[in-house]
Amino acid sequence: MNQLSTPWDRQAFPALPAVSFEFFPPATPELHQKLWQALERLAPLAPRFASVTYGAGGSTRERTHETVVAIQERLGLRPAAHLTCVGATQSEIESVAKRYWQAGIRHIVALRGDPPEGKGKFVPHPQGYRCAAELVAGLKKVADFEISVAAHPETHPDALSPAADLENLKRKQDAGAARGITQFFFDVELYLRFRDKAVKAGVSMPLVPGILPVTNFRQVQKFASRCGASVPASLARHFEGLDDDPETRKLVAAHVAGEQCRRLQAEGVHEFHFYTLNRAELTRAICHLLGIRARDTQSLAEDSVDRAAVRG
Numbered sequence: 001m002n003q004l005s006t007p008w009d010r011q012a013f014p015a016l017p018a019v020s021f022e023f024f025p026p027a028t029p030e031l032h033q034k035l036w037q038a039l040e041r042l043a044p045l046a047p048r049f050a051s052v053t054y055g056a057g058g059s060t061r062e063r064t065h066e067t068v069v070a071i072q073e074r075l076g077l078r079p080a081a082h083l084t085c086v087g088a089t090q091s092e093i094e095s096v097a098k099r100y101w102q103a104g105i106r107h108i109v110a111l112r113g114d115p116p117e118g119k120g121k122f123v124p125h126p127q128g129y130r131c132a133a134e135l136v137a138g139l140k141k142v143a144d145f146e147i148s149v150a151a152h153p154e155t156h157p158d159a160l161s162p163a164a165d166l167e168n169l170k171r172k173q174d175a176g177a178a179r180g181i182t183q184f185f186f187d188v189e190l191y192l193r194f195r196d197k198a199v200k201a202g203v204s205m206p207l208v209p210g211i212l213p214v215t216n217f218r219q220v221q222k223f224a225s226r227c228g229a230s231v232p233a234s235l236a237r238h239f240e241g242l243d244d245d246p247e248t249r250k251l252v253a254a255h256v257a258g259e260q261c262r263r264l265q266a267e268g269v270h271e272f273h274f275y276t277l278n279r280a281e282l283t284r285a286i287c288h289l290l291g292i293r294a295r296d297t298q299s300l301a302e303d304s305v306d307r308a309a310v311r312g
């Protein structure tokens with residue numbers, strides 16, 4: 001009998017992908033506990049970095065800082081701090097960045113940011129940065145941070161055109177960004193077309209797919225309408241009738257995201273960024289399907305000592 005190759009055939013995908021995980025800073029003691037449960041479950045998967053978001057309008061400045069530093073100190077992971085241009089002068093942002101550098105944080109996810117919900121369109125602070133490209137340039141003047149930026153496979157809603165949005169991505173690269181992390185998407189073809197166009201526009205940095213495991217389909221529809229991402233009818237069909245069935249929903253969600261990653265891997269993608277929403281189980285299941293296994297904490301600690309030695 002012929003041996004059939006399964007979609008998860010390790011020979012078909014010999015290289016293990018690199019992964020990174022995104023979290024948000026907790027606002028309450030209960031959420032703080034949930035975040036740390038998720039971090040402790042995901043840390044043994046040895047992500048390339050763990051990033052922490054910056055609340056709308058800079059509302060989480062202190063909490064983001066505390067979480068980023070704690071991830072480095074308590075887990076030995078390499079953290080990345082998100083930072084936005086919203087509601088702050090250039091010198092305020094520079095002092096936030098200096099504080100990160102002094103705390104040993106070397107990776108910033110530099111974003112324009114959005115105003116708090118219901119507050120209309122983004123308006124730059126009169127003494128602030130007008131866009132993410134300006135922020136990247138400003139951060140590079142503070143110190144030689146590794147900088148990631150946002151990339152928008154379905155075009156940012158404020159962009160004049162898809163071509164103008166790609167020019168903006170190229171400006172972020174030219175200002176010093178090392179990688180783009182995409183807004184979440186579900187249609188693999190869409191990402192592939194975007195990647196091709198970006199390369200044609202001169203973007204040579206990696207464009208790491210942002211993967212959003214669907215914990216709650218209605219919430220995903222809401223997120224998507226805010227950021228201009230499309231939700232394919234096939235995805236809606238997968239989650240049809242599961243609103244009150246969280247167990248089945250989880251199994252379906254792991255399959256959907258696992259299949260999305262597998263198709264991306266077949267197209268040469270070797271790095272994924274997971275929007276964890278501070279929950280471990282789906283991200284852990286998807287990573288497992290990708291062949292990633294938990295490592296013991298001793299080797300993680302040793303890696304972190306090595307990294308510290310490299311940092312000097």
Ligand SMILES: Cc1cc2nc3c(=O)[nH]c(=O)nc-3n(C[C@H](O)[C@H](O)[C@H](O)COP(=O)(O)OP(=O)(O)OC[C@H]3O[C@@H](n4cnc5c(N)ncnc54)[C@H](O)[C@@H]3O)c2cc1C
Pocket residue numbers: 052053054055056057082083084109110111112113114130131132133149150151156157158159160164165168172181182183184210227
């Ligand atoms: C991976 C990731 C992480 C995120 N994390 C956060 C977070 O922690 N906190 C948060 O508040 N938000 C976050 N966001 C959301 C992000 O802030 C929004 O998508 C925001 O609306 C745009 O940010 P940007 O960095 O892409 O902006 P920019 O790159 O500045 O682009 C914004 C828009 O302006 C246009 N533009 C820029 N420069 C020019 C110019 N010179 N002329 C004309 N048009 C121009 C661009 O084409 C685009 O349409 C994240 C998004 C992603 C993908």
